[in-house]
Amino acid sequence: MSPPPSYEENVPIQPARNPKGPPPPLPSRPPRPSGTAPSSVASYSNVNSPRISLHPPPTPSSVYGSDVGEDRPQLPPRRPSAASTEGSPALPPRRPSRPGSTVSRPSSTFHQRRSSIESNASVFSATSGVSTASKRRVLAPDYDPSSLPPLPVRRPTEPVEETPRLPLRPTISSPNVPLQQEYGNGQSQPPPLPGRPRLPGRPNAQSARSDTASPPPVPLSSRPNLAGLQASKPKATANGNGNRGDAHNSCLICRDFSAPDNHAAQYPRQSLRSHDIGWLANELCAPFPSVTDKARAIFTWLHHNISYNTQAFFSNNVRGSTPASTLQTGLAVCEGYAALFAALAVAAGVEAIMVTGHGKGIGYDSPSRNNIPPANPTGHAWNAFRLDTGEWKLTDPCWGAGHIRSGTQAYNKSFNAMRFTQSNEDFGIDHFPDKPGYFFRADGRSLTWAEYILSDVDMPKTMGSWESEGWRRLSIEPQAKVLRPGGNDTIRFAFTDVCAHWDNERIGPGKRYLPFLEYQGRGDSKKEQKPFNQDGFNYWLDIPRSELGRPGQEVKIIYMSETDGKDARGLTKEAYERWMAAPVGKSWAWSIICAWKLV
Structure with a gap:
């Protein structure tokens, strides 16, 4: 069995076959003789008769001839059939179809010829023709206008007297008011409304107004205190997290992040009920409506729970990681920190991305202006996220979580909040993205590789704890890596806090x-340590250039971290001088945060 043809296949059309050959031509039918109702019409009723001839339905002229009185020839005798020899019951006489009709049709003719379609068509056509010819057309009588009855006389239209109207008022819509209107009392004004009965025990308002010349005094004792209501309302805040609406929350650097920082510390990685990224993001960020606070909670959580994989880094065995693997192991390099930060931020509804490029981290040596290395924006990864204000903010969760100790390969987990809050301009000093549009500077510029390399070439070297203590690196003076001793001038050493309202x-x-400020002084005498002057924002100290020391020595900014085995935080200049003047034995510890080289 062959399949059916497709829509593209041409199928030849086969002509119809007639096994018996074409039918013989039909003989012409002789005209029917005139008569009232042809009784020989029944010869068409037997379709099995071999003498039946098929013809188109005859027209009235071919059946009856052109004249009504013309003799009509008789049909040839029909061969009797078995059905015709049997008698059929007589039908009741049929009422004429219309009064006055001159043609009567035997009812038996129509009931005996139902088995032949051709015969029925012929009889119906003949009968219709006979009926049409015998009908008389009835026409309506001729129209005679004089025979119509006369129309009634129309009464003349009486003029209607218009009532004078008042002029319209200058409004959108005014009713038509007559000049004079009579009321039932014979007056032109409506009668006054009946007075309302006064309630018992209630004074009449009209009489009260007439008795007193001024309204009664307002009871001030029940008036609400507007100043008290304003003081009881919550203050508007810049970050929307319930902090005080003062200047401390007006900038990101000194914003109070104690709420997200404390909340993030409550979820140690080893005690998590689930390592699902979405679950952890919801636990860390759900309490905070601000996207900035959500990002800060993630930033702080990474500091507490992810450690830098120093073993893989120093053995040159760093492998690719995923956010899930970093969360599982608790170890990562910069790429692992950035990927996990982005995954948690996006799951919490914060728009965040991971940025790759170059970072001036461990092992970086600042070149000279005459020896700029070729561009190589690779080797580091950090993040960018959108603040509540819609601006993009750069952050480095890896460098903010801790640092590697100098001269060792040990990792020190120390929180550096400035890697979250510092401006994008300061962030760009030691971060160069591989895509120019990821600097996110306020001026919209994208630095060149040379500008990036030379941005801190003249800046003194600072340690990691510099920014964690809230001091701004770009404010250090003098802006140079090396100093020339000798001379009669004075050098001012100065720096500032990260912002004017910083509260450490x-x-x-x-x-x-x-x-x-620690310097050698004249000759080989004991090193000098002089405390900086400060006013709460600025720190400064003036030293003669001749007092700095000899070439090859260093001038450093240090702070006293311990005194007599105790933490020296909060030590003031006056307390230090009293402590130094005491004749008892002393012990202390120093930390270096900045240094210049004498040449």
């Missing part, structure tokens, strides 16, 4: 350490 105790790690 409220936002930073605690009370301030007291910074000192």
Whole structure:
């Protein structure tokens, strides 16, 4: 069995076959003789008769001829059939179809010829023709206008007297008011409404107004205190997290992140009920409506729970990681920190991305202006996320979680909040993205590789704890890596806090350490340590250039971290001088945060 043809296949059309050959031509039918009702019409009723001839239905003229009185020839005798020899019951006489009709049709003719379609068509056509010819057309009588009855006389239209109207008022719509209107009392004004009965025990308002010349005094004792209501309302805040609406929350650097920081510390990685990214993101960020606080909670959580994989880094065995693997192991390099930060932020509804490029981290040596290395924006990864204001903010969760100790390969998990809050311009000093549009500077510029390399070439070297203590690196003076001793001039050493309203105790790690300038002095005498002057924002100290020392020595900014085995936070200049003047034995510890080289 062959399949049916497709829509593209041409199928030849086969002509119809007639096994018996074409039918013989039909003989012409002789005209029917005139008569009232042809009784020989029944010859068409037997379709099995071999003498039946098929013809188209005859027209009235071919059946009856052109004249009514013309003799009509008789049909040839029909061969009797078995059905015709049997008698059929007589039908009741049929009422004429219309009064006055001159043609009567035997009812038996129509009931005996139902088995032949051709015969029925012929009889119906003949009968219709006979009926049509015998009908008389009835026409309506001719129209005679004089025979119509006359129309009634129309009464003349009486003029209607218009009532005068008042002029319209200058409004959108005014009713038509007559000049004079009579009321039932014979007056032109409506009668006054009946007075309302006065309630018992209630004074009449009209009489009260007439008796007193001024309204009664307002009871001030029940008036609400507007100043008290305003004071009881919550203050508007810049971050929307319930903090005080003062200047401390007006900038991101000194914003109070104690709520997200404390909340993030409640979810140690080893005690998590689930390592699902979505679950952890919801636990860390759900309490905070601000996207900035959500990102800060993630940033702080990474500091507490992810450690830098120093073993893989120093053995040159760093392998690719995923956010799930970093969460599982608790170890990562910069790429693992950035990928996990982005995954948690996106799951919490924060728009965040991971940025790759170059970072001036461990092992980086600042070149000279005459020896700029070729561009190589690879080797580091960090993040960018959108703040509540819609601006993109750069952050480095890896460098914010801790640092590697100098001269060792040990990892020190120390929180550096400035890697979350510092401006994008300061962030770009030691971060160069591989895509120019990821600097996110306020001026919209994208630095060149040379500008990036030389941005801190003249800046003194600072340590990691510099920014964690809330001091701004770009404010250090003098802006140079090396100093020339000797001469009669004076050099001012100075720096500032990260912002004018920074509170290191409220936002930073605690009370301030007291910074000192350490230099060699004249000859080979004992090193000098002099505390900086400060006013709460600025730190400064003027030293003659001749007092700095000899070439090859260093000038450093240090702070006293311990005194007599105790933490030296909160030590003031006056307390330090009293402590130094005491005749008892003393012990102390210093930390270096900045240094210049004498040449």
